[in-house]
Amino acid sequence: MRRSTWPRCSELSGGAFGCLFPLPAGEGDPFIGDVLNATMARMAGTLYIVATPIGNLEDISQRALRILREVDLIACEDTRHTSKLLHHFGIETKTISYHEHNERERAEELCSILASGKSVALVSDAGTPLISDPGFRLVNSAIEKGISVVPIPGAAAVVTALAASGLPTDQFYFAGFLPARANARRTKLEELAAIPATLVFYEAPHRISATLRDAMNLLGDREAVVARELTKLHEEFTRGRLSELAEAFSKSENVRGEIVLMISGESANPESTTAPATSLSKQLAARVDELMRAGDDSKGALKQAARELGLKRDEAYRLMEAQKKRRST
Numbered sequence: 001m002r003r004s005t006w007p008r009c010s011e012l013s014g015g016a017f018g019c020l021f022p023l024p025a026g027e028g029d030p031f032i033g034d035v036l037n038a039t040m041a042r043m044a045g046t047l048y049i050v051a052t053p054i055g056n057l058e059d060i061s062q063r064a065l066r067i068l069r070e071v072d073l074i075a076c077e078d079t080r081h082t083s084k085l086l087h088h089f090g091i092e093t094k095t096i097s098y099h100e101h102n103e104r105e106r107a108e109e110l111c112s113i114l115a116s117g118k119s120v121a122l123v124s125d126a127g128t129p130l131i132s133d134p135g136f137r138l139v140n141s142a143i144e145k146g147i148s149v150v151p152i153p154g155a156a157a158v159v160t161a162l163a164a165s166g167l168p169t170d171q172f173y174f175a176g177f178l179p180a181r182a183n184a185r186r187t188k189l190e191e192l193a194a195i196p197a198t199l200v201f202y203e204a205p206h207r208i209s210a211t212l213r214d215a216m217n218l219l220g221d222r223e224a225v226v227a228r229e230l231t232k233l234h235e236e237f238t239r240g241r242l243s244e245l246a247e248a249f250s251k252s253e254n255v256r257g258e259i260v261l262m263i264s265g266e267s268a269n270p271e272s273t274t275a276p277a278t279s280l281s282k283q284l285a286a287r288v289d290e291l292m293r294a295g296d297d298s299k300g301a302l303k304q305a306a307r308e309l310g311l312k313r314d315e316a317y318r319l320m321e322a323q324k325k326r327r328s329t
């Protein structure tokens, strides 16, 4: 078990914390090793995960501003982008880049800085770091090393959109960005079809039209909402059935801005869902059955059916698993 509070006496000898300075196996006094590690962890600085606005600068919290002012270093997805925010609030803290291309090395570098007693704030370009944004490696690595990780909450497009969507919020499934490739996107939608919770996606404006069409074909004509430009001047919620939204957003060249797409879950549409005519997974399962009846083994049948439907083998496998799960419920 790993705890996220500082070690109490009982934890000092319990080795509940990750090793900053592991002693070689079988050597040294394990108790002293644990005490040393816990002491070093206590001397380490804190990693703050700071949410920043997703549009409206007034949405930053007093606490976030104080932390950004007080830390030794701010790790930013894009230092130029964040420096505009810092400049707006008169914050002069030093910044360093931390993005998807240097995550691995930077996570270790930042952990060394934290271990030396300095405190670091992690921010992304907008919203909450790690939510479809970099930061996972750093947080994971800090936790492993016993460094304290403190979240500073604020805006996240997923929750902001959901709160005003009018769709059920008691359960929701955040799926992040759908794959850009059409086949992979369809496979993913198929996998999500049976989930009885509101589905939430981040989507790019040039793909929303294709995604709405695919969602309608694969999930049925469910209630959905497109939330655009949240907290900004041209904030807009478009509500309706997927068929209506597909029509409204059919000209992708006219769609601009940042988008959250929400689709009601399986159970929210008991009688209204127009079941998709022949879903990809049903076609796949039917073809696999057919090939197996003709003598193919299951592996060969799946390979052949995937090829015929233009699917990659791992996509086909995932679809078959999702279809099996649906059949068994």
Ligand code: SAM
Pocket (backbone or CB within 6 Å): 054, 055, 124, 126, 127, 128, 129, 130, 131, 132, 133, 155, 156, 157, 158, 201, 202, 203, 204, 227, 228, 229, 230, 231, 232, 258, 259, 260
């Ligand atoms: N970390 C961010 C968060 O907490 O929401 C998300 C970062 S992700 C790279 C960017 C995507 O989030 C956008 O493509 C869009 O789908 C969504 N998003 C961010 N800001 C938004 C806004 N103001 N209105 C609508 N969607 C937004």
